[in-house]
Amino acid sequence: MLNRIYEAQKLMDSACQKLGRQINIMEVCGTHTVAIFRNGLRPTLPERLKMLSGPGCPVCVTDQGYIDITLQLADREDCIIATYGDMIRVPGKDGSLETRHKPNVKIVLSSEDALTLAKNNPDKTVVFIAVGFETTAPATAVAVQEADSRGIENFCILSGHKLVVPAMEALVGDKNHKIDAFLCPGHVSVIIGSNAYIPIVEQFARPCVVAGFEPMQIIEGIAGLCRQLADGAAEVESIYDAVVTPEGNRTAQSIIDECFEPVDGLWRGLGSIPNSTLKLKAEYSRFDALNRFGLKEIPAEDLSGCRCGEVLCGLIDPPDCALFEKKCTPDSPVGPCMVSSEGACSAWYKYGRGRKRSS
Amino acid sequence: MCLAVPARIIELEDDRAVVDALGNRWNIRTTLTPEVRMGDIVLIHAGFAIAKVDEEDAKETWQLIAELDAFQEEQNKKSEQD
């Protein structure tokens, strides 16, 4: 393994030398951000290679208005909130699901658990907090279809599912961006297929490499991007062939299509992105919590001083934000980037304060 | 986004399976991967198998896979002795 690491580092070094400028690679996926930090990879990269944290942290890009609705619903006696653990500590205007101390908030590991909760509690409505990208959306779709076919009417979802490629297009389409290449999310790609990144390569000439989350995958993924940049190439490449195919998981894609349609959606920090959010189709609309409870998502005002948006776009690093480490810490987070286990600010705070590569 | 881990299918009926990763067992759904069979290694996310894992490529990618094999051999030896 050490040999492969050495080879990869040589590639990165020579690419940086050949190009003679800073290389900016966006790690689209929050799980990549965390894996890069957990494995301590940043200090091992060349000085001129910078990793930008991208918008692939579903919790981070969820607008505060969505979180405020989850808190509103948690306050209701007739609701049970079923959520993945990731959402528990995210702050809204007025506390988080954790600080609300509500017995009606249950952590689940799958959408099926949420459905089971509904079956076992017929006198309450279970609201499933459906956050995540294309990797997680199919699981939600299956649960909605089952609720429909089995008449489990006391089940609904608050859909926060978002789509990765539209966000990447919005980022690289912005004239201020600094992105040279994309390290693409391995597990989203399992669902959407590596061909999904072809538009990025064709329209914007940015190399895309799909990598998994083990450290060798990330190191070799970054090296692959460096090689392409040094050669002036822009292609889609995948080194995660164990599970990623060019077409992706067709069954999962169909199930998403049956239940959801893409609509314009609000992404924290990125504003409105066309066709980037999933909304339940008309025949399943009764399972949409917003309809069920007559609620509207009100976009929240940005938290004062919070620069999560710029972090999510890769325009600044967390330490560039005045609140970082001072007013905004994991114990008293201001924005979701600090709360979410995947958030760039949280990862930077927890893992980041170390030294550069000593070669 | 997305923690997903590989595990081996040890029971399978319709679209429900039990998977095993070194003695840890979970109930999962194979609704999204109807092509999988008993004994396949699958990638699991949020209670669902999202892909069948190609075992040869997998050994390259995950140390866990090699350990799954070693574990399986140990288990087989144990049950032969019992």
Next chain:
Amino acid sequence: MKDTPTNKILLAHGGGGRLTANLISNNILPKFSNEILAQLADAASLELDSPAVCFTTDSYVVKPLFFNGGDIGKLAVCGTINDLAVAGAKPVALSLSMIIEEGFELGVLDKILASAAEAADGAEVSIVAGDTKVVETGAADGIFINTAGLGTKLPDVNLSFGRIAPGDKIIINGTIGDHGMTIMSQREGIKFESQLASDCASLAPLTCRILEAAPGVKFMRDPTRGGLAATVNEIANSTGHSIELYEKDIPIKPAVQAAADMLGFDLLDIANEGKVVIVTAPDTAEKVLDVCKGHPLGAGAGIIGEVAQSEDGPIVELITKVGGRRIVQMPYGRELPRIC
């Protein structure tokens, strides 16, 4: 008037009257047979070999009550024994106090008490005092146990933060995360079948041997709640020195790692109940390792890190398997499963 026989704990069992007396004589005393307890005095009289004593207390609220490798009774005894052991003391006596919820099954209580008694016997420690209170249904989650422990300091042993210096080696006696992941595997909402087992054990036999053989040992702590990460951070913060840990040398059972991966946990933050972190002078490290490996509780021992000079304040850094570096933070205190 005869009392109706019951197989559940009633409020009267905590009332100090007939039912309390029955509970003590039928369920408690027979298990903890020692002369001191049998006297049922208001306080236990002890004669100790040494005037230098260590004293500690801990409360146990673990759920589920029974898990692979132990239960709340064993945990309550071993946990407090271990606090004495890592402080450099030979554990001598414990108190055992229980707060029990009305309606608790007597049969289950018997099992817990038997387990506590077995753990105490195995460690050659006597349970010399105790108390039982019963609260209304809903006011306690089944049973809560507190144990306090007394031990005599081993001669010529001086364990303190102040002795720790850059260059000292950090050793652990075995694999991390076993207890915490076993508990998770049986917790409502996330439980799963597994072959995981808690490492719950009394460390006193091992620590006494280590301290006899290796005077260069400067400090010991058992990495319970908060795991190895909490313990190492506590050492760094209290000494002002930095610490480097080597990921490739931290012993972990593959099955435990697989379980942690599935739920999204970091094993550095997960509790252990049969492990001790030892900080020792570099020239004694080999000796400590030899002693560990010669004992069943230390078979998997290894050097996992080193104390280092601190530049701008103490930090704990992990050298990762791929040669990277990252900070190990003090854990939040509540580990949550995640899918993202």
